[in-house]
Amino acid sequence: MLLTLQDLTVRRGLCPVVEAVSLTVAPGECVGLIGPNGAGKTSLLRGALGLLPATGHSSLAAMTPDARARAAAWLPQAREIAWGISVAHLVRLGRTPHLGRGLDDDGAVTHALGRMGLAQFRDRTATQLSGGEQARALIARALAQEAPLLLADEPIAGLDPAAQIATMRVFARLAEEGGAVIASLHDLGLAARHCTRLIVLSAGRLVADGPPRAVLTPDLLAEVFDIRAHLSDTPDGLVFQPLDTLHHHGGF
Numbered sequence: 001m002l003l004t005l006q007d008l009t010v011r012r013g014l015c016p017v018v019e020a021v022s023l024t025v026a027p028g029e030c031v032g033l034i035g036p037n038g039a040g041k042t043s044l045l046r047g048a049l050g051l052l053p054a055t056g057h058s059s060l061a062a063m064t065p066d067a068r069a070r071a072a073a074w075l076p077q078a079r080e081i082a083w084g085i086s087v088a089h090l091v092r093l094g095r096t097p098h099l100g101r102g103l104d105d106d107g108a109v110t111h112a113l114g115r116m117g118l119a120q121f122r123d124r125t126a127t128q129l130s131g132g133e134q135a136r137a138l139i140a141r142a143l144a145q146e147a148p149l150l151l152a153d154e155p156i157a158g159l160d161p162a163a164q165i166a167t168m169r170v171f172a173r174l175a176e177e178g179g180a181v182i183a184s185l186h187d188l189g190l191a192a193r194h195c196t197r198l199i200v201l202s203a204g205r206l207v208a209d210g211p212p213r214a215v216l217t218p219d220l221l222a223e224v225f226d227i228r229a230h231l232s233d234t235p236d237g238l239v240f241q242p243l244d245t246l247h248h249h250g251g252f
């Protein structure tokens with residue numbers, strides 16, 4: 001297993017915002033972590049990494065920082081790049097856990113830039129990229145780490161449609177190559193099409209876990225997301241379109 005969580009509970013202040021979550025993630029899985037705003041997705045990812053205090057067990061949080069940096073790459077939600085360094089230099093920072101180990105760091109940087117369609121940007125100053133380009137550069141930095149597991153918090157937010165699809169395909173490919181990805185996502189259509197498995201959080205609890213077709217039922221969409229949606233199997237895969245809010249939870 002690349003990740004094991006047992007009864008992971010994360011508190012912010014006195015309130016548990018993630019409650020007794022248990023799950024395992026195996027090589028080959030591209031997992032979409034879904035749930036409404038405030039459901040606890042970021043808290044779960046950060047708790048699993050040991051970046052937030054948590055009770056219960058996380059196999060990653062239990063590792064030494066060096067071992068963890070080789071076991072898992074982390075793409076946080078904040079996308080701002082503060083340093084006026086080249087894109088290649090930024091992506092190379094992802095190699096930090098491996099430096100001095102005689103690995104092909106230049107090759108890993110070039111490969112990660114290529115995967116994110118940034119080869120022509122490698123010598124540009126990172127702070128002079130557009131918001132979406134900066135987001136792709138930060139994904140490339142996480143890819144350059146070449147860890148078996150990637151945890152990504154809303155990785156496709158702010159990307160144009162082509163870049164969103166391409167990024168989800170990169171994640172699916174990582175899983176096919178024997179790694180695993182856990183990405184928090186709000187776009188349920190892309191989650192349904194590209195993930196092998198969806199994990200649903202609602203008010204800090206894991207309420208569904210399985211293949212997209214089994215998880216995205218009308219009842220779950222109504223109960224957890226407060227929406228009605230169209231779902232159909234097509235030659236292009238599962239197509240999901242939100243149609244309306246149900247206002248069970250009051251709407252705005």
Ligand SMILES: Nc1ncnc2c1ncn2[C@@H]1O[C@H](COP(=O)(O)OP(=O)(O)OP(=O)(O)O)[C@@H](O)[C@H]1O
Nearest residue numbers: 012013017035036037038039040041042043044184
């Ligand atoms: N620093 C904090 N102090 C207290 N409560 C917090 C803090 N950060 C987050 N919370 C609360 O914890 C809960 C879970 O937040 P979290 O960011 O994990 O949700 P999320 O599912 O990632 O949401 P979103 O989709 O909006 O990013 C929310 O109710 C939020 O208000």
